[in-house]
Amino acid sequence: MDGAKKQLLIAGGGIAGMAAALGATHAGWDVRVFERAAQFSEVGAGVQLGPNVVRRLQAWGLQTALQAVCVQPQRLRAHSARSGQALASTSLGASMVQRYGAAYVTIHRADLHQLLLQAVQGRDGVFIxxxxPVAEILGTEGAVTIRTQGYPCVEGDxxxxADGVWSQLRGAVLGDHSRPRVSGHLAYRALIPMQDVPPAWRTHEVNVWLGPRLHAVHYPVRRGEFLNLVVIVEGPAPEDMTSWDHAANAAALAAALAGSCSALRDLAGCVAASGGQWRLWPLSDRPPLTGPQGMARGLVGLIGDAAHPMRPYLAQGAGMAIEDAAELQRALSMADLDVATRxxxxxxxxxxxxxxxxxxxxRNGEIFHATGVMRWGRDSAMRLLGSRLMDVPWLYRGDGACATGW
Incomplete structure (x- = not known):
């Protein structure tokens, strides 16, 4: 395929796949995306995007589209899930823009996916x-050849x-056929119309509740029209781990929250009162990467959860996939290097x-769910140091500098 415009094949059309497609087209490549679902959509609820991620979206010219669907929270507050008492807070809003050059925003996952999809569809050289689904990798010598459900042979450079934590192709590429590890944590998530939320929580803020063996987080999405509520508790996962969503048992969640303060329990009760339903997401991940071989082998690369699935306790799963895509763009632009080297x-x-x-x-998951003396120490440290523990400069700057951020 020398002399022709380079072509990237992408397995997966979620947020990671769409971000990668966008980055590759900005690098001058053609892109062919192969998605398992019959219709391109993204399930789930809210996503938090730090300034490290928003800067990448701005670089792709998506600031206006992002502002039309996101919320820019003004503050992050932490509370004790047991007592309801405030532990610490830090400013977001204009303060984040001043410190890191971009906002901290919250957005519905489907809105983020649609934003990226529309941007990709507006680029030349994109075939969706x-x-x-990509069924098999047939060869990777000189070019990549794949087989899909509808095409016996597709070739690319x-x-x-980008097919997620349960990637069906990862093992063949990396030689590692192990399954993602079960964390023992379950995420109950729901969306509540803002008019059905207690007035105290109808704010443009991110609120976190820390309790023994559980924590909760809620923030506005959809331009502030809904409140995204997630409660993560420790417990056994359903037997079918390959299905991303499960119908959740509200009674089981109520039992897990029995020792929590009335404010948190009342907020959780708004889900049923508003006619909504809890969805259950068993959390799985893999150990931290140990080298570059976990993200590329020859002419095959991995992005997002296919390469580095992570727990949601730093709110960076989607963010790291978007950062990956921005770096992929830079690498694919290096025309003086062969593709494998890029x-x-x-x-x-x-x-x-x-x-x-x-x-x-x-580590954050261990802190959020701490019990006994560790929980007492966490709460005391947060009351004493406040926003210093809640800021993460090395993450939001996008560098490797050390910091104490939680």
Whole structure:
């Protein structure tokens, strides 16, 4: 395929796949996306995007589209899930823009996916194939050849796996056929119309509740029309771990929240009162990356959860996928290098940051769910140090500098 415009094949059309497609077209590549679902959509609820991620979206010219669907929270507050008492807070809003050059925003996951999809569809050289999962990688010598459900043979200059934590292709590329590990944490999530939320929580704020073996977070999405509520508790996962969504048992969640303060229990009760339903998401991840080989092998790269699935305790799952895509764009633009070397450069420039975010996410989960003396120490430290513990400069700046951020 020398002399022709380079072509990237992408397995997966979620947020990671759409971000990768957008980055690749900005690098001058043609893109063919193969998505398993018959219609391109993104399930889920809210996503938090730090300034490190918003800067990437701005660089792709998406600031106006982002502002039309997101919320820019003004403050982050932490509370004790047991007593309801305030522990600490830090300013977001204009303060984040001043410190890091971009806003901290909250957005519905489907809105983020649609924003990226529309941007990709507006680019030349993009071919989107829905209902066409990549079934097999046939060869990777000189070019990549794949088989999909509808095409016996498709050839490209490189292949990118963006098919999520339960990737069906990852094992063949990396030689690691292990399953993602079960965290023992379950995320109950729901959307509540803002008019059905108690007045005290109808704010443009992110609120976190920290309790023994559980925590909750809620914030506005859809331009402030809905409140996204997530409660994460420790417990056994359903047997079918490959299905992303499960009908959740509200009674089980109520039992888990029995020792929590009335404010949190009342907020959780708004889901049923508003006619909504809880959805259950068993959390799975993989150990932090140990080297660039976990993100690229020859002409095949991996992005987002296919490469580095992480727990949500740093709110950076979607963010790291978008950062990956921005770095992929830079690597694919290096026309003086062969394609395998470009993918190797992408992996070298990303694996350590992703590994650090994976490790910090695990650590945050232990802190959020702390019991006994550790919980007392956490609450005391937050009351004393406040916003210093809630800011994460190394993450939001996009560099590797050390920090004490939680």
């Amino acid at each position: 194939n829905s209902g066409q 490189a292949l990118l796996l 993918l190797r450069r992408y992996a070298l420039n990303r694996w350590q940051r992703n590994a650090r975010v994976q490790a910090r996410s695990i």
